[in-house]
Amino acid sequence: MILQRPRGTRDFLPAEAWRRSVARKAMESILVRWGYQEIATPTFEHLELFTMKSGQSVIDEIYSFKDKGGRDLALRPELTAPVMRMYVSELQNAPRPQRLYYFGNCFRYERPQKGRFREFWQLGAELIGGSRPDSEAEVIALADQTLRSVNVVGEIHVGYLGLIRSIMDRIGAEHRPTVMRMIDKKEREALAEFLDDIGANHLGLLDLIDLKGKDALDKAVEIARDLGAGRAQESASTAGASAGSSEMAGRASARTGRSVSAELRIDEFRETVELLEAYGVDFTTDFEIVRGLEYYSGTVFEIYAEGLGAQRQICGGGTYELASLFGGKETSSTGFGLGFDRIMEIVQIEDERKPPVFLAFTPDVKVDAAKIAKKLRQKVPVVLDVMGRGLGAQLKAAGSAGAQFVIILGRNELDNGKLTLRNMLTGEQESLTMAQIEDTLNERLSCL
RNA sequence: GCCGGGAUAGGGUAGUGGUUAUCCUGAGGGACUGUGGAUCCCUCGAGCUGGGUUCGAAUCCCGGUCCCGGCCCCA
Structure with a gap:
């Protein structure tokens, strides 16, 4: 005002x-x-x-x-x-x-x-x-x-x-x-x-x-x-x-x-x-x-x-x-x-913006999350939480931003070398390697 | 430059001189410290602006600002 x-x-x-x-x-x-x-x-x-x-x-x-x-x-x-x-x-x-x-x-x-x-x-x-x-x-x-x-x-x-x-x-x-x-x-x-x-x-x-x-x-x-x-x-x-x-x-x-x-x-x-x-x-x-x-x-x-x-x-x-x-x-x-x-x-142009992929992480693996996000960004748009939110709140934020995919990273994922990819529309989750995630997201995001 | 209509939380709105300004939505937090949009609870947030009238104005009057429609001109 x-x-x-x-x-x-x-x-x-x-x-x-x-x-x-x-x-x-x-x-x-x-x-x-x-x-x-x-x-x-x-x-x-x-x-x-x-x-x-x-x-x-x-x-x-x-x-x-x-x-x-x-x-x-x-x-x-x-x-x-x-x-x-x-x-x-x-x-x-x-x-x-x-x-x-x-x-x-x-x-x-x-x-x-x-x-x-x-x-x-x-x-x-x-x-x-x-x-x-x-x-x-x-x-x-x-x-x-x-x-x-x-x-x-x-x-x-x-x-x-x-x-x-x-x-x-x-x-x-x-x-x-x-x-x-x-x-x-x-x-x-x-x-x-x-x-x-x-x-x-x-x-x-x-x-x-x-x-x-x-x-x-x-x-x-x-x-x-x-x-x-x-x-x-x-x-x-x-x-x-x-x-x-x-x-x-x-x-x-x-x-x-x-x-x-x-x-x-x-x-x-x-x-x-x-x-x-x-x-x-x-x-x-x-x-x-x-x-x-x-x-x-x-x-x-x-x-x-x-x-x-x-x-x-x-x-x-x-x-x-x-x-x-x-x-x-x-x-x-x-x-x-x-x-x-x-x-x-x-002009008739629909808003078809695609929200980025959210990389949700637990606070103990923040540094690894940053490294992984940087690497993923070469292929897909990725955002990281900067609000210090817990995992649940990050999922919520991703949901309200309309994200279709969330990658979940915690101690478990780090230890076995696979990330969790969650489809926010269906709720399905799978455990995948970095390369698999890149491929999947590239494919899914381009054809959406 | 001229004529007319408007302006109430971030968005959308109700009210019409009289306590604490309505509702929806939103945002933040919590119930739920490794799984979201539901639900519930809490919190935040508004009468464009400056004068005037009045015991009292978001409400009435005047100026300004901005928006909308028209004239003009243009794209």
């Missing part, structure tokens, strides 16, 4: 820690099978890493502090930026593509509720530097498979930001944030009105976000074609304008470059969709997927699951351009992050 956990944090008792470990291993085995290698980055980074391009909503929620040297630091709110920072500083000359995955805690100052915590864990993967449709399809299929490894089947929505951003270019810059917000918040009526007011209703935006699946894709191709007309002089002028300053060039080119070639990219998006079908991924094309992190540039996707209340999203990802922002060569990457805690809320 005196010391409480900080708000939004959790303790994991053995049963829950075990479940999390099982789920994590199952998902990691899929990532490894697809050729992804685990990496880890620091829990805190320079604040700047996250403020550069994470989007205001993330920045507002950041846990930041000054260290004793006056540096501005932040607990990581997500892992994509740190991974890309690492890539730029350490892996730029490694062969591409790089397939990386990570599992780590992240921190956001938010209002905790079901499936949302201030310290939470993400399991994610990044495919750095691959060609677009192939990478995108691989990453989305991988996210799907990873979830399936723990029997979670989500609803996958795949969208394409390149097109939306191209349409935005046709809307006055002062109106773009409003429109994006309305799309994101699904304020359909208000959006229709607003587009009318600013004379942008001819762009097909409303139809685009209303349509899902195949129809949405067809509409997207049509819009991209319309946008292509009369683009030439426009792109020439924007490209010229951004060609000056060196520091801003990367960011500016990432934006305009993307929108200028939107009609080409829609073909790539269509290829991504075809590849996804080849992978057998069950998904919906949905241009309403916008995503809050501003570094996403192309295909974006989200996965939703049932049983989580308001926090339905268990995965988010897409194609982004971060390497150039961190001073590296322009490198296209695709990745995803899974909300591990949300997955744990809906």
